[in-house]
Amino acid sequence: MTTIDTDPDTGLEPLEFAVTRNLAAKSTADRDAILASPGFGQSFTDHMVDICWSVRGGWHRPRVSPYGPISLDPAAAVLHYGQEIFEGIKAYRHADGSVHTFRPDQNGRRLQRSARRLALPELPVPYFLQSLRELIAVDGAWVPSGDDQSLYLRPFMFAKEAFLGVRPAHKVAYYLIASPAGAYFKGGVKPVSIWLSEDYSRAGKGGTGAAKTGGNYAASLLPQSEAYENECDQVVFLDQDRNVEELGGMNVVFVYKDGTIVTPQSDSILEGITRDSLLQLARDRGHHVEGRNVSLTEWREGVASGDIVEVFACGTAAVVTPIGTLKGRDFIDEQPSGTLAFELREELTNIQYGRAEDKHGWLYRLDA
């Protein structure tokens, strides 16, 4: 068990995780073979963490167990009504071998905001942090050390009560699994083409757009297929007033000629931690940053007039992706290419991998 002192902010005692080692853990050779070329989300480490929650017992039975299938009652509410949330965060290996993650308190707090919207219980942030440390304590060897490689951590929570009535579940499970991840773009970062979704939206006013919940992703799959049919990599969504929202899983950022950086902000957009961090780095460089509505018209006219000089998408998995083309039913707009996205990407990843000074105190050590 990892020892952590009582949390100074919440007064919470750390949980005592029951650890069951995986007797069929991968051999070093098998693990190394996976880490040599991990892809994304395909292989998983030897262990997982889970914590139960019930109305009566609160958070209880914290465990570290061998990774494997979960047994679920067929009437479990999540399978019927989609009461589910998740997070995505990476662990990075530094040159000295130590393992760090990036702003995990932000992910912990966002998991709580998502929980509130989905009527799920809020996992205290100290428990969230402890779950990350517990998993690294047994699976630390799974954090790869190659260029742009990381261990992708996937915390998630779902309604497991067997009950077909429609109300917030009285029994919930929190889990954490981990998957080694390679460089998102093989052979360097390439600009992506974006399909403008006109017929479908991912979220509505007052809906669940700002929560990290599976339903938003389910809603994005058909428009994403439409993007593929139109030879585009990703899809961008608009709100009911034709303002730009975001891609299926990445935020959008516009760079203007005068150095101003603008990003769509509304209660139907997920607040990305990558975006927040990149914008902070941009502010550090003297850029003026605005979170506000950006209409499709402002985007298209800005590109046409040369007012907008760069457009990029960002999120934990791919970090930063320049947008090369915006394609709609009856237009194709080539996007201007600049260097700021690449520079900010470099600056951010240098901090994450311990190659640059962590001025904002964003790193959190997981293996000590």
Ligand SMILES: *Cc1c(COP(=O)(O)O)cnc(C)c1O
């Ligand atoms: C997770 C996610 C993002 C990116 O958030 P990060 O914290 O930067 O990883 C953006 N949009 C959606 C819909 C997401 O689910």
